Amino acid sequence: MLSRVRGWFRRTPPSFDPTWEAVLRSGFDHWNLLDDAELERMRMLVARFFHGRRWEAAQGMDLTDEVKVLISAQASMLLLGLELDEYLDVSSVIVHKSTMRVKKQRPTGGGVWSGGTQHISGQAHHRGPVMLSWSAAQRGARVPERGMNVVYHEFAHRLDMMDGVTDGTPPLGDEAAQARWQQVFTEAFARVHDGESILRNYAGTNPAEFFAVATELFFNRPFDVFTHERDLYEELRSFYGQDPANRLVRAGIHPDA
Incomplete structure (x- = not known):
């Protein structure tokens, strides 16, 4: 056990690849608003998220480094001012090409529930994976004036879940x-x-x-x-x-x- 603990302390911290800078400057509008101190912390957060998550592709998604770094940066944006360096209980990030079809139950009144299929852009599971639509994540990063960002939305849920109650x-x-x-x-x-x-x-x-x-x-x-x-x-x-x-x-x- 002691050798495992010593090994943990000897691990090299994940590093921010300098080639990611151009990807973020062109693909993530909020990156260009950060000052030097914010950028320094963000680079650390992005590297930790990028290397510390298990990434899974769905719908034939091509899970490139560009995809992973743009999602990592948006998720990290919520942590920038917190005394928290990572989402400890996010087991994996599952990236779909576009919207996902899920079966959901909704109340119709009188204690009756109706099932149906919905198309969603993201979903956060307590102590489990976060599912994201790449098309929505990319759009949210580039066009903030729309007011919508699926990565911010789903990782806000993960912050909400930290006390065990959503x-x-x-x-x-x-x-x-x-x-x-x-x-x-x-x-x-x-x-x-x-x-x-x-x-x-x-x-x-x-x-x-x-x-x-x-x-x-x-x-x-x-x-x-x-x-x-x-x-x-x-x-x-x-x-x-x-x-x-x-x-x-x-x-x-x-x-x-």
Whole structure:
């Protein structure tokens, strides 16, 4: 046992391949907004994710290094400001060419459930794999102004799952923070159902989906969240340890641009 522990400490940390830089600069819009300190941490996070996951291809997907590094960078973006260097319980990442067909049960009322096939772009399993559509992941990385990013969405679910419950409230550290989070998110969730929110309707599915959709919009359209859902923005800024709106301003991009 001791020799195994010593071997673990002797392992060479995974390295960031310099050739990935060009891939990320051309394929991941948010990479170009990061400052030097953020880039240094991101390179470490990307290398850990890239080398530390088991990657699986589906639908005849060609699982190239470009595919893996672009997904790694998007997943790592959520960890950038956290005191967390990796998703410890993600067993593998399964990449499909496009949308996936899954069988789902949905309530139709009166205790009756109806089964059917749905087409989805991603799915996160507790203590298991994360499934992603490459076409959706690529689109989300390149066109953040759409406000959608399947990698952010599914890995927000994985952060939510860290306390063992998928309820839209990730581990927050203390009771006061948790109470504040729940109040802000409950009020914002109600606005989705009342048709008074900038978040898309899918956010109203349940609190877990609300958190995942809010995460997407927070990183992709931060000015919108800051302007229309200020309290929600502040809770997400505090949790993620990042200020995407300020990052855009720092890059010379302003709300009226």
